[in-house]
Amino acid sequence: MRKNNARLVGVAVTALLGMTAWAGYKNSHTVSVTIGSNGSGGAASGSLASARNSSDTVQYIGCETHAYGGGSEIMCFARASNGTFGSCYSSNPVIVAIVQSIKGDSEIEIQWNSGSECTFVSVGNHSHLAPKNP
Known part of the structure; x- marks a missing residue:
């Protein structure tokens, strides 16, 4: 009887430890902005949800798309x-398409040149990123 109880306790502990392993990796990515020297451009990165969920009322990150006469532009x-x-802008169709893939909890990385034109945009949608809180 004691062997069975010991086995049950062992199985229960193993199951609980196993449940912890299934919880998954979690990470937040607050907003970071770096400006190059002498206006040589810059870079920014962060998660929309991490910015929204932050305790400060300052940080934010995001992009928007605008359509006009013969094309579209992002900012x-x-x-x-x-x-x-x-901040940066671009009317490059490839960059516009990447920006249009942003979701509500995406992670974004942008880089721009001295003319504030976006030269690089990366959008990540990962399971380790937290969702936005209301």
């Missing part, structure tokens, strides 16, 4: 919790 904006701000 991306980011502000870190220390107040550093950066």
